[in-house]
Amino acid sequence: MKKITFVVKSLLVMSCVGVASCSGGNAGEEASVDNVSTAVKVADSTAGAGLNIRFIDEDSLLNKYNLAKDIKEASIKSYSKLESAQNSRAGEIQRFGTQIEEKMRSNGYLSEQSYQSDVQKFQKMQQDAQVYLANLQRNVEMEMAQGQMQVTDSIQAFIKRYNKKYNYDAILLKSAGVYFNPALDITDEVVEGLNKAYNKVEAK
Numbered sequence: 427m428k429k430i431t432f433v434v435k436s437l438l439v440m441s442c443v444g445v446a447s448c449s450g451g452n453a454g455e456e457a458s459v460d461n462v463s464t465a466v467k468v469a470d471s472t473a474g475a476g477l478n479i480r481f482i483d484e485d486s487l488l489n490k491y492n493l494a495k496d497i498k499e500a501s502i503k504s505y506s507k508l509e510s511a512q513n514s515r516a517g518e519i520q521r522f523g524t525q526i527e528e529k530m531r532s533n534g535y536l537s538e539q540s541y542q543s544d545v546q547k548f549q550k551m552q553q554d555a556q557v558y559l560a561n562l563q564r565n566v567e568m569e570m571a572q573g574q575m576q577v578t579d580s581i582q583a584f585i586k587r588y589n590k591k592y593n594y595d596a597i598l599l600k601s602a603g604v605y606f607n608p609a610l611d612i613t614d615e616v617v618e619g620l621n622k623a624y625n626k627v628e629a630k
Contacts, residue, residue, distance in 0.1 A: 477596070479595060480596075480597050480598075480611070480612045481599065481606045481612070482616055483600045483611065484600060486613050487613055492621050492625070493580060493620070494577045497576065500573065501566075501569070501570050501573060505566060507562075511559060511562055515559060518551070519552055522544075522547070522551060580623075588615075
C-alpha cells in the first residue's frame with residue numbers, strides 16, 4: 427500500500443513538472459509529455475509487478491456454498507410462513523366483517539349493544555393481527571440477518587485460513603472490479619474448502 431501511494435504521489439509531482447514546463451515552448455511541451463507517459467508506464471509496471479491477487483465470484487460462491495444454500499432455503503420457508511399467516515389472518519378478519527354487514531342488512535342485530543360488541547371484536551381482531559404479524563415479520567428478518575452474518579463470518583474466517591497457505595496480497599470480490607483474468611479465479615477452491623468445513627460441523 428505504501429509503495430502504491432508513493433507511486434501515485436510521484437506521478438502527481440511529475441505531472442506538475444510537466445505542466446510547469448509548458449511555458450517553455452512546444453519542444454519542451456512534447457518532451458514533458460513523452461517523459462510523463464514513459465514514467466506512467468514504468469510506474470504501472472512497477473506497482474503491479476509485486477502484487478499477487480486473486481478473486482472470488484460471490485454469486486457463484488453463494489449458489490454453491492452449502493451453508494448459504496441452507497440458510498436461503500430456511501429464509502424462503504420463513505417468508506412463506508409469514509405470507510401464509512398474513513393471508514390466514516386477513517381472511518379471518520374479512521369473513522367476520524362480511525358477517526357483520528350481512529347481519530346488519532338482514533336486521534339480525536336485536537340491539538345496538540350487540541352490534542357494537544361485534545364491531546369491537548372486529549377491531550380487536552385487526553389490532554391483534556397487526557401485532558402478531560409485526561412480531562412474526564421482525565423474527566423472520568432477525569433470522570435472515572443472523573443467517574447472512576453467519577455466512578459472511580464463515581467465508582471471511584475461511585479466507586483468512588486459506589490465505590495463510592498462499593499469502594496472496596489481496597483476494598477481491600469479482601463485483602469490486604471491471605475485469606479480472608479468469609486464471610485468477612479461486613472461487614471453486616474456496617467453495618470446496620467451505621463445504622468441507624461446513625460438513626464437518628454438521629456431522630458433530
